[in-house]
Amino acid sequence: MKELQGRVIHKTEGRSVLVLTVPGPTFIGVGSVNWICGHCSYLLAQTMMPGQLDNLVIKCFSCGAFNDIRRRYERSWLRAIRFKLTQRQNP
Numbered sequence: 001m002k003e004l005q006g007r008v009i010h011k012t013e014g015r016s017v018l019v020l021t022v023p024g025p026t027f028i029g030v031g032s033v034n035w036i037c038g039h040c041s042y043l044l045a046q047t048m049m050p051g052q053l054d055n056l057v058i059k060c061f062s063c064g065a066f067n068d069i070r071r072r073y074e075r076s077w078l079r080a081i082r083f084k085l086t087q088r089q090n091p
């Protein structure tokens with residue numbers, strides 16, 4: 001089982017936001033990925049397929065943080081940071 005954290009975001013304009021109003025994970029699937037809140041580690045979605053919830057924002061029931069559930073986006077965001085750091089080290 002793989003555990004992934006949502007990326008906590010503050011601006012949700014133009015995004016689909018799923019607001020949890022009852023405790024427990026929003027989705028229970030048949031995959032191998034658990035999504036947890038990036039702020040408090042609350043279980044947001046259980047046993048999902050990789051990429052199944054891409055592009056969704058889930059508002060945490062426990063702490064109210066907006067969690068961006070986008071693995072591809074997260075990776076490209078990290079790549080961009082690494083690229084900038086590399087450029088700074090090798091001008």
Ligand SMILES: [Zn+2]
Binds near residue numbers: 039040041042064
């Ligand atoms: Zn939370």
